[in-house]
Amino acid sequence: MARIDLVELAHSYTGAADDPASFALKPTSMTWRQGGAYALLGPSGCGKTTLLNIISGIVKPSRGKVLFDGRDVMALTTQQRNIAQVFQFPVIYDTMTVGENLAFPLRNRGMPRAEIETRVRQIAELLDLVPHLGRKASRLTADAKQKISLGRGLVRADVAAVLFDEPLTVIDPALKWELRSKLKVLHRDLDLTMIYVTHDQTEALTFADTVVVMHEGSVVQTGTPEELFLRPDHTFVGYFIGSPGMNVLPAEVQGRQARIAGHVLRLDRTYCGLPAGARVELGIRPEFVRLAKPAPGLLGAKVERIDDLGRSRFAHVRVGDLRIAAGVPRGPAIGQEAALVFEPARIHVYADQRRVEGAA
Amino acid sequence: MEKIPNQKAWLLVLPVFAIVAFSAVIPLMTVVNYSVQDTFGNNKFFWNGVGWYQELLDPATELGGRFFASLWRNLAFSAIVLTIEIPLGILVALAMPREGWGVAFSLVVLALPLLIPWNVVGTIWQIFGRSDIGLMGWAINRLGFDYNYVANPIDAWLTIIVMDVWHWSSLVALLCYAGLKSIPDAYYQAASIDGASRWAVFKAIQLPKMRHVLVIAALLRFMDSFMIYTEPFVVTGGGPGNSTTFISIELVKLALGQFDLGKAAAMSLVYMLIIIIVCWVFFTVMTNAGQDRRPAGGEP
DSSP, X not given: OOOEEEEEEEEETTOOTTOGGGEEEEEEEEEEOTTOEEEEEOOTTSXXXXXXXXXXXXXXXXXXXXXXXXXXXXXXXXXXXXXXXXOSSOOOOTTSBHHHHHHHHHHHTTOOHHHHHHHHHHHHHHTTOGGGTTSBGGGSOHHHHHHHHHHHHHSOTTOSEEEEESTTTTSOHHHHHHHHHXXXXXXXXXXXXXXXXXXXXXXXXXXXXXXXXXXXXXXXXXXXXXXXXXXXXBHHHHHXXXXXXXXXXXXXXXXXXXXXXXXXXXXXXXXXXXXXXXXXXXXXXXXXXXXXXXXXXXXXXXXXXXXXXXXXXXXXXXETTEEEEEEOSSOOOTTOEEEEEEOGGGOEEEETTEEEOOBO | OOOOOOTHHHHHHHHHHHHHIIIIXXXXXXXXXXXXXXXXXXXXXXXXXXXXXXXXXXXXXXXXHHHHHHHHHHHHHHHHHHHHHHHHHHHHHHHSXXXXXXXXXXXXXXXHHHHSOHHHHHHHHHHHTOTTXXXXXXHHHHTTOOOOTTTOHHXXXXXHHHHHHHHHHHHHHHXXXXXXXXXXXXXXXXXXXXXXXXXXXXXXXXXXXXXXXXXXXXXXXXXXXXXXXXXXXXXXXXXXXXXXXXXXXXXXXXXXISOOHHHHHHHHHHHHHHHHHHHHHHHHHHHHTTXXXXXXXXXX
């Protein structure tokens, strides 16, 4: 159990530490609270697994250091760091039974036999592995094997943190839900720091209380699921989280006014001194754009497609060259003319993809 | 759709039948044929029934005595060679580099002994071990040990065993190396996270993953060592006395030296049967070792 600090961490797999373009992980500093449930969210190749492997000590970073409770652990091995990690694909010890697999990390650390037994029993109960305890692990299904891997990650009570590297990839969808909620329960019960790497936003948002979104090797936003939804700091976050993603529209912004496709929108806040030459965009989630009947003073649009997601419906409309998604309760037909109503308080302004804070 | 009977297919497999017949069935049947007859000069054959087999399997007779003596020598040789080469091969494979220039280098070095023809291997060690001009034999004698493989049966055995280990441990090492290379990195990472010691990693990951290649290695080495002929023949010629006369050497003496085709044929058939049976037992035992035979998915 520990607080984990990353200090100016960067990594390049090509070993060119002085060439920032080659960095799989760009210089990153952050703190993981003791007992937090974190998700590292991002598309494949964004550096999240690299970051995870640096924390566990599997990968030596080209630059920077990792502190556990303020203590530099760069010189320590994975084993000495006392980290548990669960990998994407099940790793099981073929010749051992399920029980022996679960006991393996404890036995290696010389825990008394009786304690091992209670602990293994506990974890097995939690993961529904009790009926399989005496069976050879190699004979189980991929699901069950991954449960064993999860179990081995959770069996030690004294770990500094448990790291999950997309652990539910091989598990079937129904079981995914169940395991995820179990992990959450476990997190509450055990007071462990958990870091969960995934590219699935639902997984990240349901598991974590803090989500760290990564994009092209750097962390673009850290926050609660709500913050990520309501105030994306980066257009990538807006686009990656939420479905459909945030509308990002090229615009000209001056003071309290924004101009998109020749139409003037009133903003809630004043934006002065946007960096000259920066690419200015407006971001607004489809949930806060409403489709209305065409009327003077509203931005006219043409309906191209309607997505019915069951609980909500979204219209994809076209304004000049722009495509915008907007919430729509019922109606309009495809091809119909419509107008868009924006909720001014929900419009964010981005300069070069980063959110700009407006003045009241 | 109705199937049209077309016997032309037989024509297409005919070449295979012909090749197998000439390469295996006919020669084998010739041997079976010899084994139930007695030969004299001038191509005269007399029916002898199972007489040769009875004599062969009775240690009290001259033929049986020779057969059993060489059979025990063969078994002892195979057992010794396997117990040295398998662990040694595993150790070498574990010590080999996983990446970098060292991989190609060690693979080439290991492959070298395997590329040398059997009789050349024999010649190399025959000279290498001589106490007058051989580097090894001379050096051992200079160190104060009385070593002479021509006169001393123990020295002869040692020479042949060391030669076989030198010749064939690479094969085991290469097979094990291939097995080790197929283990994904995640296993080592997980083991390191689980706090496994070097020995635990070997026992829990490396050895189980090498099991299949080890079966193959053990089978190959058993068959090869059990059928060994050329190298001991070149080095010791089966001597001193009969101390390194293996079944194959005995067979050649019988068939070509004494021209006792019937006895030799019976002996070679029994020899072949032993090899097949031992391999089958090996294979069955090793592929089933440590397996959970309960059906997958069911309750225990």
